[in-house]
Amino acid sequence: MPLIQLTNVSKSYTDPGSGAQVPVLRGINLSIDAGESVAIVGPSGCGKSTLLNILGTLDLPDSGDILFDGDSLASLTAQQLAAVRSQNIGFIFQLHHLMPQCSVVENVLLPTLALKSAPADALQRAESLLEQVGLKDRMNWKPAQLSGGERQRVAFVRALINQPRLILADEPTGALDENSAEALTDLLLQLQKSSGVTLIMVTHHRAQADRMGRVLTIHEGTLQ
Numbered sequence: 001m002p003l004i005q006l007t008n009v010s011k012s013y014t015d016p017g018s019g020a021q022v023p024v025l026r027g028i029n030l031s032i033d034a035g036e037s038v039a040i041v042g043p044s045g046c047g048k049s050t051l052l053n054i055l056g057t058l059d060l061p062d063s064g065d066i067l068f069d070g071d072s073l074a075s076l077t078a079q080q081l082a083a084v085r086s087q088n089i090g091f092i093f094q095l096h097h098l099m100p101q102c103s104v105v106e107n108v109l110l111p112t113l114a115l116k117s118a119p120a121d122a123l124q125r126a127e128s129l130l131e132q133v134g135l136k137d138r139m140n141w142k143p144a145q146l147s148g149g150e151r152q153r154v155a156f157v158r159a160l161i162n163q164p165r166l167i168l169a170d171e172p173t174g175a176l177d178e179n180s181a182e183a184l185t186d187l188l189l190q191l192q193k194s195s196g197v198t199l200i201m202v203t204h205h206r207a208q209a210d211r212m213g214r215v216l217t218i219h220e221g222t223l224q
């Protein structure tokens with residue numbers, strides 16, 4: 001069974017000028033298996049973030065259905081969707097969105113507060129993941145004391161802390177220089193393989209997209 005399956009998903013936005021409906025995604029069919037690494041590419045404004053937000057249940061399609069692990073999300077309440085998200089999905093964005101007043105390890109542990117009961121081994125898990133990304137000796141530092149690449153590594157560890165089934169990454173290397181971007185992609189893929197998590201990443205960098213297991217291109221609202 002696929003981890004996530006989209007059937008005939010469409011999404012339009014209202015043009016604020018003319019008031020017309022502008023289609024962004026048109027009848028998207030997509031099936032992603034557990035453990036896959038998938039890149040989503042396409043020109044700016046083609047709908048990559050819209051698709052990622054729908055995959056992450058942050059946004060709802062106008063029509064079509066989404067199955068997560070075989071269960072339809074269409075009939076869930078906002079609260080039920082939030083529960084699906086916090087238990088199954090980790091997010092990384094272009095900007096790290098770390099809390100500046102919290103230390104590295106406190107930032108990493110924040111998503112565990114959204115769970116009904118935080119796992120007893122959360123701190124050990126945070127330390128182990130920080131070690132795997134080379135930041136264990138900085139777990140009590142503040143985000144401002146880290147480089148851009150190091151902050152994104154912390155954001156990645158935070159996305160993994162609840163042992164999600166799926167990581168959604170929206171241009172995670174977009175604000176980094178080339179070397180840091182490549183190093184972060186190495187780490188993402190290394191941890192993705194060792195943990196078996198499914199990774200879906202929006203990227204502008206073709207070279208990084210080609211390192212993923214599958215590349216999807218959005219063209220005129222459909223996938224190629």
Ligand code: ADP
Binds near residue numbers: 013046048049050051
């Ligand atoms: P990409 O990530 O590929 O750059 P987006 O998914 O962000 O593209 O946006 C696709 C199109 O949808 C753009 O034309 C954008 O202006 C429009 N759009 C995205 N979000 C909204 C919104 N909340 N309201 C209105 N239009 C939106």
Ligand code: ADP
Binds near residue numbers: 148
């Ligand atoms: P990058 O090339 O990734 O942007 P930087 O030049 O920003 O890296 O940082 C290089 C190193 O210096 C990093 O390991 C970072 O942790 C450390 N560093 C950066 N800013 C500070 C700071 N304000 N206090 C302590 N260490 C810092």
